Amino acid sequence: MAESTSIDCNLLVAKALARTxxxxxxxxxxxxxxxxxxxxxxxxxxxxxFHNEQSAGYAASAYGYLTxxxxxxxxxxxxxxxxxxxxxxxxxxxxxxxxxxxxxxxxHDFGRGDFQELDQIAAVKPFVKxxxxxxxxxxxxxxxxxxxxxxxxxxxxxxxxxxxxDVLHQTLTExxxxxxxxxxxxxxxxxxxxxxxxxxxxxxxxxxRKAERPLIVFxxxxxxxxxxxxxxxxxxxxxxxxxxxxMGKGLLPDTHELAATAARSLAIGKCDVAVVVGARLNWxxxxxxxxxxxxxxxxxxxxxDEGEIELRKPxxxxxxxAKKILKVLNKEIKDDPFCFGQTHPWIEAxxxxxxxxxSRMEGQLAKDVVPFNFLTPMRIIRDAIIGLGSxxxxxxxxxxxxxxxxxxxxxxxxxxxxxxxxxxxxxxVGLGYCIAAxxxxxxxxxxxxxxxxxxxxxxxxxxxxxxxxxPVVVIVFNNGGVYGGDRRNPEDITGPYKDDPAPTSxxxxxxxxxxxxxxGGKGYLVGTPDELKSALTESFSARKPAVINVTIxxxxxxxxxxxxxxx
Ligand code: ADP
Numbered sequence: 001m002a003e004s005t006s007i008d009c010n011l012l013v014a015k016a017l018a019r020t021x022x023x024x025x026x027x028x029x030x031x032x033x034x035x036x037x038x039x040x041x042x043x044x045x046x047x048x049x050f051h052n053e054q055s056a057g058y059a060a061s062a063y064g065y066l067t068x069x070x071x072x073x074x075x076x077x078x079x080x081x082x083x084x085x086x087x088x089x090x091x092x093x094x095x096x097x098x099x100x101x102x103x104x105x106x107x108h109d110f111g112r113g114d115f116q117e118l119d120q121i122a123a124v125k126p127f128v129k130x131x132x133x134x135x136x137x138x139x140x141x142x143x144x145x146x147x148x149x150x151x152x153x154x155x156x157x158x159x160x161x162x163x164x165x166d167v168l169h170q171t172l173t174e175x176x177x178x179x180x181x182x183x184x185x186x187x188x189x190x191x192x193x194x195x196x197x198x199x200x201x202x203x204x205x206x207x208x209r210k211a212e213r214p215l216i217v218f219x220x221x222x223x224x225x226x227x228x229x230x231x232x233x234x235x236x237x238x239x240x241x242x243x244x245x246x247m248g249k250g251l252l253p254d255t256h257e258l259a260a261t262a263a264r265s266l267a268i269g270k271c272d273v274a275v276v277v278g279a280r281l282n283w284x285x286x287x288x289x290x291x292x293x294x295x296x297x298x299x300x301x302x303x304x305d306e307g308e309i310e311l312r313k314p315x316x317x318x319x320x321x322a323k324k325i326l327k328v329l330n331k332e333i334k335d336d337p338f339c340f341g342q343t344h345p346w347i348e349a350x351x352x353x354x355x356x357x358x359s360r361m362e363g364q365l366a367k368d369v370v371p372f373n374f375l376t377p378m379r380i381i382r383d384a385i386i387g388l389g390s391x392x393x394x395x396x397x398x399x400x401x402x403x404x405x406x407x408x409x410x411x412x413x414x415x416x417x418x419x420x421x422x423x424x425x426x427x428x429v430g431l432g433y434c435i436a437a438x439x440x441x442x443x444x445x446x447x448x449x450x451x452x453x454x455x456x457x458x459x460x461x462x463x464x465x466x467x468x469x470x471p472v473v474v475i476v477f478n479n480g481g482v483y484g485g486d487r488r489n490p491e492d493i494t495g496p497y498k499d500d501p502a503p504t505s506x507x508x509x510x511x512x513x514x515x516x517x518x519x520g521g522k523g524y525l526v527g528t529p530d531e532l533k534s535a536l537t538e539s540f541s542a543r544k545p546a547v548i549n550v551t552i553x554x555x556x557x558x559x560x561x562x563x564x565x566x567x
Pocket of ligand 1: 154155156220221222224225247278280282284302303304305308320422423
């Protein structure tokens with residue numbers, strides 16, 4: 001019998017990843033993981049190579065959200081692992097599935113000051129659902145399967161796999177490798193998703209039926225569950241208005257007649273029963289407490305995480321997958337249907353408020369203000385995006401004022417087409433998210449609308465856009481700094497460094513559009529409505545990497561955007 005060929009650990013890791021269905025990886029190569037990236041590519045896994053692990057990590061986290069399968073980040077040891085923590089923590093905080101795989105120093109030299117030495121298992125601890133160190137090549141298949149499975153099960157989040165460099169250099173025969181993979185695959189232990197009882201469903205329906213002012217709220221957990229069809233059925237059969245969270249936007253079109261987004265304060269302030277699907281009652285939803293919510297509101301929380309229900313203590317908690325639960329709920333409602341018609345006082349109140357607020361906003365948006373404020377260019381971008389129709393582009397948004405204004409003005413028509421600073425308010429996610437969106441949804445254009453400060457965190461990744469020729473148009477709202485111009489009181493500008501630029505200021509008129517041209521991409525500098533329209537038309541139809549540098553009045557925005565009370 002011919003002897004089985006020998007394979008190294010890098011190939012075994014790649015084989016295990018490929019078996020789990022992983023087909024993309026994001027990262028930065030170097031000692032000791034370059035071969036791992038190459039082996040993965042040879043097995044059909046696309047490796048997107050970044051300049052910085054932070055952006056690659058943000059990409060992996062967003063990829064997990066968009067595809068529902070863990071995004072994989074590959075980093076080198078020590079500092080590479082530390083840079084990657086940005087993405088890992090972002091994934092866990094957003095409840096998105098992601099796995100970070102880092103090489104680490106040689107086990108025999110640990111504690112002696114080895115190259116890039118770090119106790120990486122300890123470093124990742126606050127940011128992961130679980131972590132594992134493969135101390136020997138034989139542990140690779142089980143370790144890979146368990147991080148991938150844990151990242152996506154229950155409430156999704158970040159997991160970590162540590163592979164010391166000595167392990168990466170170990171070898172075994174192909175026969176041994178296949179046996180290890182088969183054995184590990186057989187013992188994969190996927191956590192079953194709990195199902196709700198008839199009694200719980202009955203209670204939910206009775207609460208909704210008795211409500212006078214019900215509201216359906218949904219968030220990125222509902223998006224992860226791909227529950228859009230079930231939410232649509234629930235909303236349309238019952239006639240209950242809905243409110244998406246920022247990234248829940250698009251599960252139902254923003255233009256839907258029961259969308260309460262433009263009447264948010266009224267909807268949450270006055271509703272008496274709120275069905276909250278895949279959204280935490282955290283800061284984004286004002287903790288579900290007065291003064292924003294009524295003190296008597298009854299919450300029905302639908303969440304895959306039992307801990308979330310225990311934490312919030314709602315009137316009723318339904319633990320499980322949102323799509324499955326809503327399916328059962330809809331089925332039960334069907335037997336004895338009810339519908340709040342358009343003339344119901346609650347629906348009328350919401351609809352009238354929406355109409356008022358929208359027409360006031362449209363009045364503001366209709367003006368062409370030059371030098372640009374935030375509204376004029378946002379309206380032009382909104383119209384250009386709407387003009388693209390379906391498939392709608394994926395919108396990436398960050399920056400205080402740019403994101404705040406964009407959230408109210410830009411229109412989301414399709415599920416999972418909005419990525420923003422999220423639960424953690426993470427700035428710097430822009431280019432990583434763009435790259436993830438482009439590779440996760442190759443049929444869609446990606447449009448980033450971000451402040452110059454947000455863009456700056458990851459601007460070097462415009463080279464990555466050009467290298468992979470990704471259809472991404474990055475629109476930079478350039479107001480010359482974090483929140484724009486220097487707003488300090490002249491009396492406060494004292495001391496030996498008083499002539500330094502303000503901590504909020506960048507170089508005025510920075511030529512961000514030239515950055516991408518350095519690599520062969522297309523850059524535009526625009527300052528008027530016509531210039532912006534023409535740049536959008538050209539770049540949207542080219543579907544090639546582009547940066548549109550939009551000059552904004554440095555004093556148009558507010559310091560800290562809408563969160564001034566926190567600064
Ligand atoms: P948002 O920021 O949109 O308000 P959050 O990230 O705060 O949303 O909340 C998402 C919630 O969705 C989390 O509590 C998470 O446990 C939950 N979740 C994740 N996946 C599912 C799923 N498949 N079904 C139901 N809930 C889910």
